[in-house]
Amino acid sequence: MTDRLVSDDAEQPEGLIRAAELLRDGRLVAFGTETVYGLGADATNPLAVARIFEAKNRPRFNPLISHFPSADAAFRHVVATPLARKLAERFWPGPLTLVLKRRNDGEICDLAAAGLPTAAVRVPAQDTALALLRAVGRPVAAPSANLSGAVSPSNAEHVMEGLGGRIDAVLDTGPCAVGVESTILDLSGDTPRLLRPGGVTVEDIEAVIGPVDRHRELQEPNAPVAPGMLTSHYAPGLPVVLDVQAVQPDDALLAFGPPLSGARVTWNLSGTGRLDEAASRLFAGLRYLDQKGTQAGCRRIVVQPIPETGLGLAIRDRLGRAAAPRPAPDVPSSQEHHVA
Numbered sequence: 001m002t003d004r005l006v007s008d009d010a011e012q013p014e015g016l017i018r019a020a021e022l023l024r025d026g027r028l029v030a031f032g033t034e035t036v037y038g039l040g041a042d043a044t045n046p047l048a049v050a051r052i053f054e055a056k057n058r059p060r061f062n063p064l065i066s067h068f069p070s071a072d073a074a075f076r077h078v079v080a081t082p083l084a085r086k087l088a089e090r091f092w093p094g095p096l097t098l099v100l101k102r103r104n105d106g107e108i109c110d111l112a113a114a115g116l117p118t119a120a121v122r123v124p125a126q127d128t129a130l131a132l133l134r135a136v137g138r139p140v141a142a143p144s145a146n147l148s149g150a151v152s153p154s155n156a157e158h159v160m161e162g163l164g165g166r167i168d169a170v171l172d173t174g175p176c177a178v179g180v181e182s183t184i185l186d187l188s189g190d191t192p193r194l195l196r197p198g199g200v201t202v203e204d205i206e207a208v209i210g211p212v213d214r215h216r217e218l219q220e221p222n223a224p225v226a227p228g229m230l231t232s233h234y235a236p237g238l239p240v241v242l243d244v245q246a247v248q249p250d251d252a253l254l255a256f257g258p259p260l261s262g263a264r265v266t267w268n269l270s271g272t273g274r275l276d277e278a279a280s281r282l283f284a285g286l287r288y289l290d291q292k293g294t295q296a297g298c299r300r301i302v303v304q305p306i307p308e309t310g311l312g313l314a315i316r317d318r319l320g321r322a323a324a325p326r327p328a329p330d331v332p333s334s335q336e337h338h339v340a
Contacts, residue, residue, distance in 0.1 A: 026045050065120040097198075235322040254269065
């Protein structure tokens, strides 16, 4: 059952307080921003983030925008470049998302960033959303609060129609003022790149920082539009082999359920076969096996079968990319951001 919470942070704080408690407890809470309603989860908690993908029935682990109550809070987790600070001063709070390199001491989990060295961050321009983010005190990942492929919701009723019974609560903050998603600008490279047009115009951005590469928005709908979408992007150094039924003595094993015997190094995504736990441990497991397996002289990472249902589709999608043939080093990469 999905609770519908109503809150004005001045007159009816109970709903907001309850929403913050749920988020801090690893639960899913939809809330309104100035753009669309986002499906929020604690961005530092990989299991909570995995539940976002499960609730939305999303077939891929795309990176998610982490929301913050202030620019200072956001820049504790990503590297604040001079251009980022200029844009934050001009457009935050507001419908602009910045993709920046993650800080080594930042707490946004790998699953929220899709295993990339960058993270997408923004400060929404909605008073109750900002109050909620202050109350949570952690980054809140929040893609649009709808089933994957459905129309983004601009009021609480839309959220209930699509996700009722799949999430823990909706914080009803009224209709969204902008109604379209935030503009996404990639500042992680040498040239600012528009990844998605949205609530802040490119012309207004260029008035602050100068020319922006707009070519990404002209790609085909199914083409990558942000860092990391190439099939083999961020694959581990060791080759990856899927759906093995037996292992060799020089294998590193990514297990699911009861592990196969005989591997030199093993990481179990979920000993009990839980797909949400497996999703939350996927990126850490690949990193662990790549590092420890290499040190132990393993020649490959082998993966036990994972069901092609629910979150299993997203897990298999990511593993399929890790197992794909590697592109030439000079091929550019990109990764789609589906976010509020």
